[in-house]
Amino acid sequence: MKAITIIVFLAVGSLFADLVAQEHILSFIKKCESIESVEMDAIRNPKENNVTLLAIRFSDNDDLLNELLAAFKADEPNANEIIERKVDGKMMPSMITFDEVCFSVKIAKETKTVSLTQMNGDKIKSKIAAERRKHIH
16 A cells, blocks of 8 residues: 555656646746737647647737746756757747657747747657757758
8 A cells, every 4th residue: 555655646746746847837828828919729639638739929029038038947957958049149948848748939030929839748759859950950
């Protein structure tokens, strides 16, 4: 019985730690849900009742961009990998991965449109591989 309790505790602790690992980014996403000018798309898996892909877009909103960058910075110590890209002379995160979740950011300079994509599960591995290839070449 003691072994089962420990296994359950470790499983719950692992799940909780993964959620806490990106708590600032998830808070940012939650805030975006209530902002009318922010566009959001979600791909859900109805069998597992979870979102496998979430895309958020906003334009010409420096305050929101700064909040996103601050969230990335705050969650950075918990990340497994961070890929950065130079935009307008400064290094900006283009991808940050955790155990089960990956977030990618794209900033279009001309339109000042920011796209944040959250991927869960199997989509992460292919996205990371593609992003690494871009930075190697």
